[in-house]
Amino acid sequence: MKKRNKIAFTLIAVIVGFMVAIQFNTIKEPSIKQVKDTRDSYELRSGILKEQKVQTELVKEIRNLEEKLAQYETTISQSKEQVLSETLEELRSNAGMTSVSGKGIIITIKPIEENILLGENVQNVSPDLLKRLLNELYQYDAKEIAVNGQRIITTSVIRDINGQTKIDGKSISRDSIEIRVLAENAQKLKERIQVSETIDNFYVDNYEVTITNPLDIVTLPPYQNSLKIQYMEPIDE
Amino acid sequence: MWLPIFGLLIGIALGLLTDIKISSEYANYLSIAILAALDTLVGGIRAHLQNIYDEKVFVTGFFFNIILAASLAFLGVHLGVDLYLAAVFAFGVRLFQNIAVIRRIILTKWSLFKEKAEKN
Numbered sequence: 001m002k003k004r005n006k007i008a009f010t011l012i013a014v015i016v017g018f019m020v021a022i023q024f025n026t027i028k029e030p031s032i033k034q035v036k037d038t039r040d041s042y043e044l045r046s047g048i049l050k051e052q053k054v055q056t057e058l059v060k061e062i063r064n065l066e067e068k069l070a071q072y073e074t075t076i077s078q079s080k081e082q083v084l085s086e087t088l089e090e091l092r093s094n095a096g097m098t099s100v101s102g103k104g105i106i107i108t109i110k111p112i113e114e115n116i117l118l119g120e121n122v123q124n125v126s127p128d129l130l131k132r133l134l135n136e137l138y139q140y141d142a143k144e145i146a147v148n149g150q151r152i153i154t155t156s157v158i159r160d161i162n163g164q165t166k167i168d169g170k171s172i173s174r175d176s177i178e179i180r181v182l183a184e185n186a187q188k189l190k191e192r193i194q195v196s197e198t199i200d201n202f203y204v205d206n207y208e209v210t211i212t213n214p215l216d217i218v219t220l221p222p223y224q225n226s227l228k229i230q231y232m233e234p235i236d237e
Numbered sequence: 238m239w240l241p242i243f244g245l246l247i248g249i250a251l252g253l254l255t256d257i258k259i260s261s262e263y264a265n266y267l268s269i270a271i272l273a274a275l276d277t278l279v280g281g282i283r284a285h286l287q288n289i290y291d292e293k294v295f296v297t298g299f300f301f302n303i304i305l306a307a308s309l310a311f312l313g314v315h316l317g318v319d320l321y322l323a324a325v326f327a328f329g330v331r332l333f334q335n336i337a338v339i340r341r342i343i344l345t346k347w348s349l350f351k352e353k354a355e356k357n
Contacts, residue, residue: 005292006240009281012299013244014251016274021252023271026264 096153096223100144104182104218105190107133108210111175115206124165124174125207127158133198134158137181140192144182144220148172151223168225186214265314266307269321273302276328279335286342302328 039047076085092098111122134145134152145152150167157168164171183189190211193199199209259267277299284290306324313320 005290008292008296010240010244012274012278012281012296013241014248015299016271016278017245017248017250018252019248019267019271019274021249022257022259023264023267025253025256025258026261026267 095227096144096151097227099220099222100182101217101219102143102182103184103186103214103216104180105186105214106212106218107179107181107193108212109177109179109202110208110210112203112206112208120206122174123205124160124163125172125177125202126205127160127165129198129201129205130165130177131158132201133179136196136198137179137189137193140183140189141185142181142183142189146180146220148178149221151221153223153227155227180218180220182218182220190214265321266310269306269310269324270303272325272328272332273306274299276332276335277302279332279339283335283338283342286339 073085076082089098093100109125116122130147134147137145147167150156150170150172152167159166161169161171166172181189190213194211202209277295280298281290281295284295306321306328309324310321313322
């Protein structure tokens with residue numbers, strides 16, 4: 001074999017060897033990942049403990065960061081940008097992200113006890129009925145509504161998921177539902193809702209609706225989930 | 238004679254030491270390319286033993302075969318036909334044939350060598 005031929009042959013051999021080695025590496029890798037988890041319950045428990053420690057660390061870190069954020073917020077409120085943050089706060093309260101209190105009424109929906117004693121099954125409060133009640137409340141000038149500590153906002157959904165009535169994905173209690181309503185004229189609201197047909201419909205479903213007299217201070221919690229904004233985008237300048 | 242084997246070892250060592258990995262989707266293509274390369278290598282050895290070795294044919298054959306095999310596998314994936322099997326079959330058969338030829342040539346050479354030794 002000529003010398004030049006030999007060099008070409010050797011180069012090709014190097015390339016082939018290289019390719020084989022890479023393929024070997026590639027094939028070898030996944031088998032390590034797919035090793036079966038053969039830890040017994042004690043080892044799993046110690047694993048959980050380890051993860052819990054990590055979790056506490058993370059929670060601590062989150063708390064630190066939140067404190068820092070709070071500090072920044074206070075410095076912002078003291079600065080010239082106060083107006084901006086005030087606007088932000090206003091918008092947040094409009095969107096239902098802050099807790100509010102004011103004049104209002106509390107509506108309680110409970111299963112009728114006599115019917116339970118008679119052995120009738122208590123069904124879930126139907127989401128349609130609940131929706132209707134809330135719509136009616138808004139119609140009669142209710143400002144803010146919270147159901148069982150869950151604030152109702154513009155995008156809140158009330159629906160039946162696997163036989164359970166849920167508001168924004170969280171189930172509401174079957175035993176008693178407390179609806180807190182804020183209104184400018186709570187007395188008027190109460191009178192109007194008391195004679196409403198929806199209340200009668202609750203009776204048909206074996207639920208009893210009681211409405212408190214107008215209270216001076218009713219407190220509503222903020223909306224707890226994060227807001228998902230799907231269709232809004234900032235304008236490009 | 239020993240230089241190509243040495244080159245092969247260097248290549249393997251290089252590949253293992255650099256620890257290069259390709260994603261598993263492309264592992265198929267690489268395996269088919271390796272088969273093509275091996276086929277060409279063995280073919281080159283056979284041609285050398287038969288004294289019909291041509292460097293141009295060998296080098297172009299090497300790259301062309303690899304590209305053809307990989308593109309055949311690619312086409313197969315996109316057509317939903319296991320076309321790479323065609324490449325595996327063709328190269329596999331040729332590999333065995335070439336190795337058989339090499340074995341026979343070496344056997345003949347060896348027996349000739351033995352006869353000479355006996356005569357002397």
